[in-house]
Amino acid sequence: MKINGQQLLRATILLFFTIFIFRLHVSGDILKLINPKYETLSQLGASLFLLLFLIQMHRVFTFGGKNEHHHHEEGDGHHHDHGDQPINLKKSVSYIIIFFPVATGILLPLASLDASIAKNKGSTLAITGQAVSESEESSQEEQQLSDDDVNQIDPNVYKNKITKDEYDQLLTDIFQQSRIDMNETLFSTYYQQIMQNPEQLQGTKVTLSGFVYREEDFSPQQFVMGRFLITHCVADASLIGFMMEFDQAVNIEDDTWLEVTGTIQLTEYQGSQLPIVQIENMETIIEPDQPYVYPINIVMVE
Amino acid sequence: MRKSFPSLIIDSAILLLFAIVAYVFSFSDNFSIMELPDSFYHMNTIFLSILIEALPFILIGVLIAGFIQIFITEDQLKKWIPKNKYAAVFMSCVVGGLFPACECGIVPIVKRLIAKGVPIYAGIGFLLTGPLINPIVIFSTYMAFGNDFEMALLRMGAGFVIALLIGIIISFLFQTNQLQSHVTTGAICHAHSTNSSFLEKAGKTLLHAVDEFFDMGKYLIIGAFLASFVQVYVSTNMLVSIGDGHVTSLIVMMGLAYLLSLCSEADAFIGASFSNVFPKSSILGFLIYGPMIDLKNTLMMLSVFRTKFVFTFVGIVTFTVFIVISLLQGFN
Numbered sequence: 001m002k003i004n005g006q007q008l009l010r011a012t013i014l015l016f017f018t019i020f021i022f023r024l025h026v027s028g029d030i031l032k033l034i035n036p037k038y039e040t041l042s043q044l045g046a047s048l049f050l051l052l053f054l055i056q057m058h059r060v061f062t063f064g065g066k067n068e069h070h071h072h073e074e075g076d077g078h079h080h081d082h083g084d085q086p087i088n089l090k091k092s093v094s095y096i097i098i099f100f101p102v103a104t105g106i107l108l109p110l111a112s113l114d115a116s117i118a119k120n121k122g123s124t125l126a127i128t129g130q131a132v133s134e135s136e137e138s139s140q141e142e143q144q145l146s147d148d149d150v151n152q153i154d155p156n157v158y159k160n161k162i163t164k165d166e167y168d169q170l171l172t173d174i175f176q177q178s179r180i181d182m183n184e185t186l187f188s189t190y191y192q193q194i195m196q197n198p199e200q201l202q203g204t205k206v207t208l209s210g211f212v213y214r215e216e217d218f219s220p221q222q223f224v225m226g227r228f229l230i231t232h233c234v235a236d237a238s239l240i241g242f243m244m245e246f247d248q249a250v251n252i253e254d255d256t257w258l259e260v261t262g263t264i265q266l267t268e269y270q271g272s273q274l275p276i277v278q279i280e281n282m283e284t285i286i287e288p289d290q291p292y293v294y295p296i297n298i299v300m301v302e
Numbered sequence: 303m304r305k306s307f308p309s310l311i312i313d314s315a316i317l318l319l320f321a322i323v324a325y326v327f328s329f330s331d332n333f334s335i336m337e338l339p340d341s342f343y344h345m346n347t348i349f350l351s352i353l354i355e356a357l358p359f360i361l362i363g364v365l366i367a368g369f370i371q372i373f374i375t376e377d378q379l380k381k382w383i384p385k386n387k388y389a390a391v392f393m394s395c396v397v398g399g400l401f402p403a404c405e406c407g408i409v410p411i412v413k414r415l416i417a418k419g420v421p422i423y424a425g426i427g428f429l430l431t432g433p434l435i436n437p438i439v440i441f442s443t444y445m446a447f448g449n450d451f452e453m454a455l456l457r458m459g460a461g462f463v464i465a466l467l468i469g470i471i472i473s474f475l476f477q478t479n480q481l482q483s484h485v486t487t488g489a490i491c492h493a494h495s496t497n498s499s500f501l502e503k504a505g506k507t508l509l510h511a512v513d514e515f516f517d518m519g520k521y522l523i524i525g526a527f528l529a530s531f532v533q534v535y536v537s538t539n540m541l542v543s544i545g546d547g548h549v550t551s552l553i554v555m556m557g558l559a560y561l562l563s564l565c566s567e568a569d570a571f572i573g574a575s576f577s578n579v580f581p582k583s584s585i586l587g588f589l590i591y592g593p594m595i596d597l598k599n600t601l602m603m604l605s606v607f608r609t610k611f612v613f614t615f616v617g618i619v620t621f622t623v624f625i626v627i628s629l630l631q632g633f634n
Contacts, residue, residue, distance in 0.1 A: 001311070010516060015323050021354065023327060033351035045358030048365070052515070055508040057316050063308045097520040100527075101353050104346050106327060111343035117534070231442075232568035233351035235533060295445075295571075 002062040006087055009095060011060055014053035016102045021046035024105075032110040034233045035294050112291045113228050115213040115254040118239045162296060175200055179261075182208035187293040188229050191240045194264060198275035202266050206277060209259040209285060210241050212252050220249035225258060225277075230292045237292070243276040257287045341534050349530035352598075353523065355565065356406050360522060361515070363407030367414040368510035372503050376419045383424055391469035394424035395462060398431030404565050405433040405599045406522055410514050413606040416479050423473035426615070430465035433566045434458075434593040443589065446570035453570075453586070456630075461590045464626050468594075471618055480611040521605045525598025529563035532597075536561070548581060548631055555584040556623065559592030566593035583631040591623045 024030040025043060034042060085091075162170070167189075174180060174193050180201075182190045187208070194201055210225040226241015228234070244260065252258070262277040384390045403411070408429055416425040433439075435458050443454040498506075544554055555576065564572060573588045595616055603612045 010512065012319060012323070014512070014515075015319055016326075017357075019320075019323050019327060021357070024354070030354070032347065033354050038355065041358045042354055045354075045361055048358070048361040052361075052508060052512050054316065055505065056512050057312050057319075058505075059509065060315065061308065061311055063311075094516070094520045097523055098516065101350060101523055105350055106329070108338070108343060108346045110347045110350070111340065113344065113347075114340075116340065117344055119537070229571070231571045232565055233355040235348050235352045235355075235530065235562075236564055236568040236572055238572060 004060055004062065007059040011053055011056040013099055014049055014056055018046055018049040018053055020102050020105055029110055031290055032112060035230045038232065113234060113237055115211065118213050179205040179207065182206060184293055187227060188240060189296050194275050198266050201264050204264050205261060206264055207261045209257065212254050212256045212258060214254055221246050223250060225260060227293045230294055244279055245276055246279045257285045258282050259285050345530050345534040348533050349527050352526040352529060356522060359404045359407035363410045364511040364514040367410040367514050368507040370414040370418065371510050372507045379418050379420055383420060387473045390421060390424045391427045391466060391473060394427030395431045395465045395469060398428040399435035401432050402436040402438060403432040405593055406602060408432045409599065409602040409606060410518055416481055422476050422480050423469045426472050427465055427469035430468060430594050431462060434461045438567050442567055443570040446574040456586055457589045460586065460626060460630060464590060464622050468618055468622050480607050482608055518602055518605060521601040522598060525563060525601040528597055532561045551580045551584040552587045552627060555580060555588040556591045559588045560596050563596040563598040564592060583627050587623060587627045595619045
């Protein structure tokens, strides 16, 4: 009986991937990486790794000269790599590269995205990119506001399943409510609705939580409060949130999580009406276990 | 239960490996004391998230590639593909449009098809429309642009025309299959395994998938790493500040699509978030260019095709998308 070292190495790497992904699911860390909607798909991926590992194990051993695996008899010297050839430097490098993500996954804890990422992401442009603070006239309404996107980042996709009817109902109900509670499930839906209909919703109370984010040119009373919307995985995260205004300077550091109740106000900026939230009450909260929000999942019923 | 000696050995080795790997993982919590800058953790998180998201698609891709390798013969493929160049390009673009795939999962499939004798231009047509035109992408684009079909239709329509053009250009420039030599010999050395039982074939399909994974995996990993680096360390705001004219903004958006390497199913939302910064045509460029070619997919192609071909291909795609979008801009 012979053991083929390189086949064993391949099998071991496959097993590392299998356990790595399953472990992410068991510990719940997977939510720091992908939208829960894709959990099943990722589990399928892990199962495929397991299957490939089990199959690969049959190539590791050679018993009494009878080869279990495919061999090249033809001596043309140009082989496509089945892991039979001896390890050289180039192959060691490729195995190291393939193992690299598992290693960083074991060694480094997963972080959640924060204001420093928001700063780097183009998505924040939508809310903050062109915010210009005006001269400090104490009347709050005259503050210049950010050039908020009016109909982008449509959040009405996926995650928590609702039917199209329920969804339409949600969108109309918002106008009857005296206070909009932007909980995690509906955060993106309400966000979009407020951005699209700031006039009708002017004066409505709103409660939301999120982290604080500022650009250099904000006035001391201003900041953005928002959350990351994850469509697939954290690589496609975009910040959604509102410009906040308080009647005195706010001394809160970036990345602090707040729960705020305020009133939706309108500001005109470059000819378009933009909603801001005039803060009435705010308190610091600890970062929620699930800091991200997801688009809502509409079930298309026939 | 009696088992043969070999399978007993294999089973115990499997159990032993499980124990060892689980043991290694049990250490993982002890390492987290290391002090590194925050941005490093962010990069690692984004890197892993791209991988975790892409891996199921890659695995499905290598399984389909393994299936093509073992179950479909060169003769069958020859019969299906039209002799006429233009008809072949058109058919491959349509098939790609019907086939739901993502831009990394499709590379191993195209590699297998071309190694099996599918002409390079047909393979390329399939490679281009596979990730760009499919129901999931249409739906997410429709949603991302405020339940408006205009962008989704433009994306599909212009994308299809561009893919056709690229396929035709490729058909004039390249006659041979452009695969690296080891890929072709790989296909030939398997040819003798055609008349075995189904189970044997299924086993071979899986083993083939393993080899394919180790061939491709490293390029996906390098690509994901570079993309995560860009996301954390290159400021998009800076890029955006470069582009205000129609031409520069289109270049910026295409560059962004290339560097971010987003999945075609998720990029619509990112594209939409630029709507108030850039004109619609630039956004369209972002939506069409990204699924056709990006950083992570270029690296994967380098593992399959000759380097010269990959660079020419990237050039042709970039040029064609740019020209077609600019023309569309002119009409508006």
